[in-house]
């Protein structure tokens with residue numbers, strides 16, 4: 076994954092003709108912290124885990140990024156995702172840098188008490204390097220509002236009341252209205268902008284969605300509300316389709332009750348991998364990395380892909396989609412709604428003043444729209460695809476901030 080994010084970065088750096096040394100500075104994480112966490116399990120045995128935090132860049136503000144609990148979590152994953160966060164926060168122009176971290180534990184095999192101990196153990200060891208003005212974690216795979224509440228509590232023991240140390244907190248503990256649906260809402264916003272440009276409206280299009288978790292389900296619900304037909308959805312349990320349009324609310328209720336879309340009676344079942352080549356106008360990959368590959372990309376029928384997930388398209392697939400004329404709205408733009416509302420949450424925490432949901436949503440819609448338009452301008456300036464343009468925009472913003480901080484003996488242009 077690290078190689079892929081570097082590939083996209085370098086493609087944009089070529090457009091800007093960036094010297095090697097500057098590329099190296101912009102790609103190298105500022106700091107990588109690795110800690111050992113030892114807890115006593117419920118069975119009395121010791122459990123040992125490794126926690127990571129990669130702090131990539133803080134030229135534009137405190138570093139920001141999720142915390143993932145997964146057995147496969149390692150430094151390379153954290154580094155790749157931290158890197159993406161730097162460009163994502165710059166594309167939506169929120170005053171943050173990029174970071175990412177995690178612990179190589181498997182929450183599905185752990186009790187809540189064990190998870191609490193792992194989380195507080197992580198914070199105890201990371202407390203000097205995180206904080207509201209340095210690095211602000213948020214939920215990612217297998218972490219949620221409850222875990223963020225624990226982090227806030229533990230960190231506040233050392234630093235005093237600090238709600239701004241994490242975002243994605245419970246509403247009862249200084250979280251923000253609208254945070255839960257924010258990434259899905261951002262997906263809807265950029266799709267609205269793309270359709271408008273093509274002279275279409277939501278009611279003109281059919282949509283296929285891969286992944287029906289936080290991002291996929293909220294995107295599907297909001298896009299269906301706008302009048303589009305969600306004709307196919309797949310998750311890890313299987314796929315379900317209905318050419319007349321799925322009842323997304325009913326599907327969400329079914330998924331909550333049954334742990335997946337499999338068995339939903341409002342549509343026909345299909346094998347989950349077929350979702351990528353589904354005959355729909357819009358495809359929203361909102362599940363895992365590397366879902367669209369050189370093997371399935373030639374069969375893609377959608378004319379617009381909105382990357383709800385991080386890194387769902389491999390570079391080879393990206394090239395194939397470009398040749399097919401598919402408009403790919405890249406992850407660092409399309410799924411930036413979550414970090415945008417995280418910024419609003421942090422701003423509310425700093426001000427000690429809560430916004431209502433209407434304000435959060437309308438500010439989010441504006442931010443996403445502005446980011447989309449700014450990427451469009453760069454696309455036209457260099458006649459490049461949307462992903463490269465998003466990286467160019469981000470590299471310019473980060474580069475300009477970085478050089479404005481220091482005295483340079485020669486002029487560097489971004």
Ligand code: NAD
Nearest residue numbers: 258286287288289290309310311361362383384385410413
């Ligand atoms: P989630 O755990 O809530 O949902 C993941 C979904 O993917 C589930 O529906 C799961 O069944 C499905 N899935 C897993 N394996 C699959 C497979 N082989 N085929 C089809 N579906 C499969 O996670 P999420 O928070 O919705 O995140 C999804 C993606 O979006 C990740 O790449 C994440 O990094 C990215 N993302 C999330 C947010 C956020 O705010 N939650 C923000 C930005 C990016």
